[in-house]
Amino acid sequence: MSTRPHVLIVEDNKTLRRLLEYRLGKVYDVAVAENGQRALEAVEVRTPDLIVSDIMMPIMDGFALLAALRSDPATQTVPFIFLTAKSDDLSRQKGLKKGIDDYLTKPFDVDRLISRIGQIVQRSQLYQSKLNAKIGRDFSDRLLPKEMPVEDGYRTVFFSRPKEDGGGDLFDWTRGEDGSYLFTVGDIMGKGLQAKFYAFSFLSYIRSTIHAMLRETVSPARLMQRVNEMLIQDAVLEETFASLLLIRWEPGNNRIVFSNAGHCRPILVTPDGPGLVEHSDLILGLDPYTQYEDRSLDIPPDSALLCYTDGLNEQVARSGAMMGEAGVALAAQSALGAQQPVHALLSWLLQRSQDPQFEDDVLVFWLQRFGAAGIGARAA
Template structure:
């Protein structure tokens, strides 16, 4: 057991809950926990803590937070002295109990969907409520995996002994068993004897060519028979190496390392090309003017991946703009952004004739995120906007930070929120409709703009400076204002912490006259 956090937060407020979440984030980062798991733990904590602070009666006077690693699980314990509420009850997901579906209150359904297990103990007269959320730790080996296919038991055990120190080694005594294994498991390399009873090595390699998952698996042949016909047949199957028995340890290990290095190099080259194409496709862009609106956009990413996604569609009646933030900022986030981009593009064509296109789009996006096996593996937020010719803008939000309205001497958040996509079937989203006045702007952004900082003090400074820049740049041309605000982000924030995207909107000059 490794105890990581054991802190008591008094009083129980949203501010202290925010401080606890940052402690959890920092601790998990130090422990090397993946971004995906860390984000899930932080989200569940925030939802549970927000429920305790906002929706219980009597309210707790404290929240005690414990985070530990035990028996292959990360455990998050929340103890409090307020009203008892049991999120583990099955019917709570359907009713959402005291949770709100707005204001970021993704609630019980979110907690249950993002945890592997949970337990709840009600407080006694002088005791405390205790909620325990559990996440199973995935054990991942960093050693490359090798399958040895050899009908001679002693030879197979010898080759396995040669490689077991640096590789995960699996064994099969003939081609049939090797094929069965490979149809259900993935390995980095196959080493096979050519001559075996039943399915020999050549037949095994041919069979693997017919399977998508094994078509490109690196392959080394072993044989006693080094005649031109056998070598020609083997090389014709696209093998990576050909070793004549008897095989020494050095010859085998050098061949394995050489083949894996070459395979890794080819994979990285292919990945880089795909990555470049995806990066180009995901580069945020907007038209500078459309339907009587001026628009500008600026985006910064961590340099690793790109989790922010901006898409627009021009219809006869309005311009639709969608800003999505896929959780994480690694290559996986970039891939999921690309996948979600395809869904969003299709949905924008489907909803343009709807009365409330933004709300309808988020509803369908949410159902897709819940039902699709790929998209359900990641969390995102999305802000959807429709910009009309008369200066009216409709906004709907799915777990996304509230936009800001920038007026003279005032920067205020717009009151719009909604449940994260992919939490509930048939999620419904409200629409905020507003019309800008002369000299007003709307700022839509991803949360990295305010959260990409090292600690609480730095994060507050970043927030203050960005808000100050939003106000001070109101009279600047739109694109200049956007870049000035992003310069404040770059100066006071940490770009490597999170991606950040900012969109500014205002009416065209002719609309102001």
């Protein structure tokens, strides 16, 4: 589909309608309608970025069309220009009170009309961009925790940087009655506000599921099974696919138990080198009969577990290839002894990237165990 703004012309005069279609069509994607009723039908097919409409038309006039659009939440903000032979102040004032963006009288200069359309569309797009960014930031605040667990002998670090209005990365944690912690790391397939909305809804499901089931099970695999069933059964989220990593951390036993539904594989970084935590099952939302498994892993002294979303491994290196798991593992190894390990990790990757910034959302969870000598929990 074209990226040019879409303009709908509503005019009952065939000659003028064809003239406007021809002239505006050099700059915009144009659709035409001969009256307000036909215009509403065209809007149902594709919502325009702006409407240019006559006032005096048969069947449905311009004021009736404007009223119908403003009464529908889906179209009430579409910019609207009246183009009419009526030049009296009464019609002009009535149009302005109804919320039109401009009012041009016939005869008119087509070049001026084209210029005015461009100004109004640009203003509308700027407003929408700022609104999307604000909504995206609000969703991000709701998707991400304000603080992290504190346990002797460990450091927990979380970092997130959405790209523009953000996508569907999510992270959450809760503490169980037995002193263990359950971490949720996920990624909704998609970009922008739609993915952010689904991530917010999805995280709500996960939270409610975990809180409801923690009294009967602490198994990440059983929790994953239930989340998968709910995701497939829910009408709102039935077309949503997500990767998810559920980790139960037992600081007293220096152990984690995890279940992975197609998410980026964690990396265990030890003094001897990094290693992938291999196991992964099918992503959520595809098959209601998928069986998920619990796997356990000990965290050795002076080691760290790195969990992340695909903004890291899909970052393009100077060679033109993606960093991949191997690149992220090398970055994690270089960060193990750093005072600010996540900062060191990201800096290592960017220094070797084509782009000086990350091309996608970035989310990192770093769980580090200090050595037996005891360094104490250091600041992130």
